[in-house]
Amino acid sequence: MSDDELIWRIAGGSGDGIDSTSQNFAKALMRSGLDVFTHRHYPSRIRGGHTYVEIRAADHEVQSRGDGYNFLLSLGDSFARNPQEEAYYGNEEIKPLSENLDELREGGIIVYDEGLISEEDVDAIDLHERAEENDWHVFPMDLRGLAREHGREVMRNTAGVGVTAALLDMELEHIEDLMSDAMGGDVLEANLEILHEAYETTREEYEFEHDLRAPEGTHDAEQALLSGSNAIAYGAIDAGCRFIAGYPMTPWTDVFTILAQNFPDMGGVSEQVEDEIAAAALAVGASHAGVKAMSGSSGGGFALMSEPLGLAEMTETPVVLVESMRAGPSTGMPTKPEQADLEHVLYTSQGDSQRVVFAPGTIEEAYEQTRLAFDIAWDYQIPAIVIYDQKLSGENTNVDVDFFDREVSPDLGSTLTEDELREAAHDNSGKFKRFNYETAENGVASRSIPGQKGGRFLATGNEHSPVGHISEDPDNRVAQMDRRLEKLESIRAELDEERESTQTYFGDETADYGIITWGSSQGAVEEAIGRLNENGHSVKGLSVSDMMPFPEREVTEFLESVDEAMVVEMNATAQFRGLLQKELGRFGEKLTSLLKYNGNPFEPAEIVEGYEVNLAEEDREPTAQVRIEPAAGD
Amino acid sequence: MSAFNAIGEEREIDRDEFTPGVEPQPTWCPGCGDFGVLKSLKQALPEVGKTPEEVLTVTGIGCSGKLNSYLDTYGFHTIHGRSLPVARAAKLANPELEVIAAGGDGDGYGIGGNHFIHTARENHDMTYIVFNNEIFGLTKGQTSPTSPKGHKSKTQPSGSAKTPIRPLSQSLTAGASYIARTAAVNPNQAKEIIKEAIEHDGFAHVDFLTQCPTWNKDARQYVPYIDVQESDDYEFDVTDRAEAAEMMRETEDVLNEGTVLTGRYYVDEDRPSYTEEKAAVGELPDQPLAERYFDDDAEWERSYDLLERHT
Numbered sequence: 001m002s003d004d005e006l007i008w009r010i011a012g013g014s015g016d017g018i019d020s021t022s023q024n025f026a027k028a029l030m031r032s033g034l035d036v037f038t039h040r041h042y043p044s045r046i047r048g049g050h051t052y053v054e055i056r057a058a059d060h061e062v063q064s065r066g067d068g069y070n071f072l073l074s075l076g077d078s079f080a081r082n083p084q085e086e087a088y089y090g091n092e093e094i095k096p097l098s099e100n101l102d103e104l105r106e107g108g109i110i111v112y113d114e115g116l117i118s119e120e121d122v123d124a125i126d127l128h129e130r131a132e133e134n135d136w137h138v139f140p141m142d143l144r145g146l147a148r149e150h151g152r153e154v155m156r157n158t159a160g161v162g163v164t165a166a167l168l169d170m171e172l173e174h175i176e177d178l179m180s181d182a183m184g185g186d187v188l189e190a191n192l193e194i195l196h197e198a199y200e201t202t203r204e205e206y207e208f209e210h211d212l213r214a215p216e217g218t219h220d221a222e223q224a225l226l227s228g229s230n231a232i233a234y235g236a237i238d239a240g241c242r243f244i245a246g247y248p249m250t251p252w253t254d255v256f257t258i259l260a261q262n263f264p265d266m267g268g269v270s271e272q273v274e275d276e277i278a279a280a281a282l283a284v285g286a287s288h289a290g291v292k293a294m295s296g297s298s299g300g301g302f303a304l305m306s307e308p309l310g311l312a313e314m315t316e317t318p319v320v321l322v323e324s325m326r327a328g329p330s331t332g333m334p335t336k337p338e339q340a341d342l343e344h345v346l347y348t349s350q351g352d353s354q355r356v357v358f359a360p361g362t363i364e365e366a367y368e369q370t371r372l373a374f375d376i377a378w379d380y381q382i383p384a385i386v387i388y389d390q391k392l393s394g395e396n397t398n399v400d401v402d403f404f405d406r407e408v409s410p411d412l413g414s415t416l417t418e419d420e421l422r423e424a425a426h427d428n429s430g431k432f433k434r435f436n437y438e439t440a441e442n443g444v445a446s447r448s449i450p451g452q453k454g455g456r457f458l459a460t461g462n463e464h465s466p467v468g469h470i471s472e473d474p475d476n477r478v479a480q481m482d483r484r485l486e487k488l489e490s491i492r493a494e495l496d497e498e499r500e501s502t503q504t505y506f507g508d509e510t511a512d513y514g515i516i517t518w519g520s521s522q523g524a525v526e527e528a529i530g531r532l533n534e535n536g537h538s539v540k541g542l543s544v545s546d547m548m549p550f551p552e553r554e555v556t557e558f559l560e561s562v563d564e565a566m567v568v569e570m571n572a573t574a575q576f577r578g579l580l581q582k583e584l585g586r587f588g589e590k591l592t593s594l595l596k597y598n599g600n601p602f603e604p605a606e607i608v609e610g611y612e613v614n615l616a617e618e619d620r621e622p623t624a625q626v627r628i629e630p631a632a633g634d
Numbered sequence: 635m636s637a638f639n640a641i642g643e644e645r646e647i648d649r650d651e652f653t654p655g656v657e658p659q660p661t662w663c664p665g666c667g668d669f670g671v672l673k674s675l676k677q678a679l680p681e682v683g684k685t686p687e688e689v690l691t692v693t694g695i696g697c698s699g700k701l702n703s704y705l706d707t708y709g710f711h712t713i714h715g716r717s718l719p720v721a722r723a724a725k726l727a728n729p730e731l732e733v734i735a736a737g738g739d740g741d742g743y744g745i746g747g748n749h750f751i752h753t754a755r756e757n758h759d760m761t762y763i764v765f766n767n768e769i770f771g772l773t774k775g776q777t778s779p780t781s782p783k784g785h786k787s788k789t790q791p792s793g794s795a796k797t798p799i800r801p802l803s804q805s806l807t808a809g810a811s812y813i814a815r816t817a818a819v820n821p822n823q824a825k826e827i828i829k830e831a832i833e834h835d836g837f838a839h840v841d842f843l844t845q846c847p848t849w850n851k852d853a854r855q856y857v858p859y860i861d862v863q864e865s866d867d868y869e870f871d872v873t874d875r876a877e878a879a880e881m882m883r884e885t886e887d888v889l890n891e892g893t894v895l896t897g898r899y900y901v902d903e904d905r906p907s908y909t910e911e912k913a914a915v916g917e918l919p920d921q922p923l924a925e926r927y928f929d930d931d932a933e934w935e936r937s938y939d940l941l942e943r944h945t
Contacts, residue, residue, distance in 0.1 A: 234940070285722065290637075451708070
């Protein structure tokens with residue numbers, strides 16, 4: 001836990017404008033020179049229900065949510081249902097205050113809207129007693145009244161931001177600029193009035209006894225604030241993708257929306273269709289006709305994509321699918337993160353799976369690996385999947401603007417032009433040998449596109465001959481199957497030998513203890529390892545992104561270099577650890593799992609504690625809501 | 635210059651060009667109605683001036699799904715029920731392709747029913763041929779969505795309790811802009827209807843009665859058939875939605891009583907196709923998207939140019 005950081009949490013009901021307010025405030029902090037990282041917690045509900053966004057800001061890089069937080073702006077839930085004795089949900093109005101107290105750090109600040117949350121209710125949750133025990137500084141403010149006085153009630157967010165700025169001793173400049181960008185006219189004027197009024201009133205009415213202030217920092221380069229969903233969408237744009245088909249499902253909808261909004265201006269095509277079977281089938285159809293295409297969904301929708309995914313494998317149609325995981329099984333917890341669709345994504349669809357799967361761990365990796373997925377998919381004519389989750393989807397962090405300064409790659413990989421087709425092998429009747437195992441390189445047989453002269457062939461989900469006709473000949477079957485599988489081995493070699501590794505290493509290289517993770521848990525693990533090493537332990541870390549083909553060499557070398565390792569992932573059945581053991585066939589006695597599946601992502605302290613519990617001689621249980629799955633034989 | 639020079643090529647086209655040298659003879663049973671579909675396509679395509687390589691034939695699964703094994707065009711033999719979404723996307727990716735989708739009654743009206751409704755609703759410019767033999771053939775004779783009520787099979791041993799689906803009426807309600815029914819036993823009409831369907835700008839749905847001599851022996855061979863346009867007993871306006879609906883309903887009702895009505899049921903030349911609708915709202919590029927990937931002069935927007943909103 002560091003003292004030089006602000007972790008500001010704005011809490012309210014869905015529909016209270018938490019998202020937009022936090023987005024602007026995060027940007028203001030970023031513009032002031034700080035690094036920021038946001039974490040979003042919300043219910044599957046349009047109006048009301050306890051929701052919050054947390055912004056962690058520091059003068060150094062932040063890649064994870066922190067441990068707890070230190071500033072609460074509680075708006076109360078203006079869409080709360082009426083409490084009734086038998087109803088399980090209790091008093092919803094105060095939940096954006098009461099539900100957040102357990103994680104507030106000692107010495108923290110609470111601002112709440114006393115225009116909505118009554119003194120009676122506050123007494124009922126013993127706020128003042130708890131504040132005394134924890135040295136919290138409580139500032140009841142009539143945000144609603146203030147907003148009403150100068151504008152409209154919905155502007156109470158702005159009042160809350162004004163109070164925040166006053167208490168943190170922040171300049172209003174960046175906040176005002178952002179407001180001016182987002183609105184105009186009377187609305188802007190009213191908001192600015194409310195902002196200033198709240199700022200001044202706070203300074204006048206209260207004597208500040210708290211220590212917390214906004215940190216100060218500077219950036220060397222211009223920064224952009226964006227989410228994992230932005231990064232995936234932008235990676236697709238820069239990979240030359242101009243076709244997307246989808247069906248709404250949280251949290252995948254974010255990527256779909258961003259591309260749907262941008263494609264028309266870029267000459268691209270976006271299709272919202274009847275279901276996810278159609279969505280993935282459209283991506284396959286568009287790709288077959290010569291376009292870089294993608295689709296995606298979350299777990300339940302991805303289940304429907306099993307069929308077209310298998311079709312893409314068998315017909316060797318390049319396509320990129322993204323899978324944004326949320327807590328399952330079934331509908332599970334639609335707005336909560338989990339990493340429990342790994343096995344689903346790796347193996348769904350009948351037959352031996354022939355696909356590539358990447359799991360980015362950060363915003364930058366989300367961009368890079370989406371581009372990589374397109375490159376590999378079109379070079380090798382294979383479906384490539386980017387698997388991420390609700391956490392990475394919605395979290396925002398700042399990235400150097402220059403990171404994105406690169407060219408688009410519309411290259412269709414192993415696709416022939418008409419000139420090249422003239423030189424290619426055809427059968428006696430003039431049909432193009434699209435699936436020619438005799439001339440394939442690295443398992444890849446070049447493809448043609450419908451409408452090209454001299455390129456006609458049949459694509460089929462049945463096993464097929466070199467020109468694509470249905471064939472159950474055993475020799476052809478083995479030759480085609482081996483050729484398709486050879487692509488995966490070639491991709492593994494390319495990723496390992498020719499490209500920069502997508503795996504991330506951190507910590508003490510000489511350590512005998514390792515922590516392995518994958519996907520979006522990377523940031524919390526990295527921070528935990530940093531902290532352990534600072535505190536005199538010796539720990540190294542590895543975050544894996546290549547799920548398929550699996551980076552055998554790298555993971556083997558890492559595990560051989562340690563005596564013990566803890567595998568950290570957000571699911572209940574240790575799916576990544578299972579994959580690792582399946583791929584490597586050993587190390588079972590070295591691997592302990594730290595699992596979390598309560599709907600909230602890991603905090604670094606939970607990983608630190610997991611390490612301590614794992615190493616402790618005596619029986620010790622973690623205090624966090626996590627589970628430790630011991631190594632084989634332990 | 636186009637990267638797809640098979641498209642729009644002006645030349646003499648021989649019907650034999652559509653017979654693949656690698657598999658000239660189908661595996662369908664002797665007497666199968668599917669031969670009728672293949673023949674009418676081989677006749678119709680040259681007559682409407684289409685060459686094999688400007689046509690993409692997308693099929694589902696079943697005996698009908700093998701159509702593109704025996705019709706030498708670009709082909710995509712997809713999965714059960716999914717020919718339409720694949721075909722739709724190919725058309726959006728390259729609107730200049732001639733796209734023909736085909737499948738059986740189980741494929742199109744059963745497992746792919748959702749796609750059928752939405753493809754008709756959106757009025758994609760393509761031809762959709764449903765081989766309707768009122769049975770699942772390739773899996774050996776199970777009751778299908780168009781099997782008559784009371785139809786007995788191994789999976790419906792007491793006779794089906796379900797009334798059959800109404801393919802023509804459903805198509806009309808969903809939004810198809812050309813709807814016809816023809817039969818394998820009526821080759822001249824079939825060819826003309828397929829030609830009209832290909833030339834129609836919009837979703838052209840042809841319910842093609844294809845007798846199954848092996849697994850549906852009880853069913854009629856769809857003879858004698860009546861062409862509703864030629865018979866004096868039937869009079870209706872194919873451009874009038876209400877009259878078409880009534881005629882469709884009657885056609886569907888009498889089929890299982892032994893009267894085989896065929897012909898054009900609904901023709902709407904005014905409804906814009908989906909590509910036109912999509913272009914009208916500014917969501918379809920002028921240049922076919924597929925061309926752009928082969929165009930060295932094409933400009934590609936970068937994400938870097940979108941960053942202002944994030945700073």
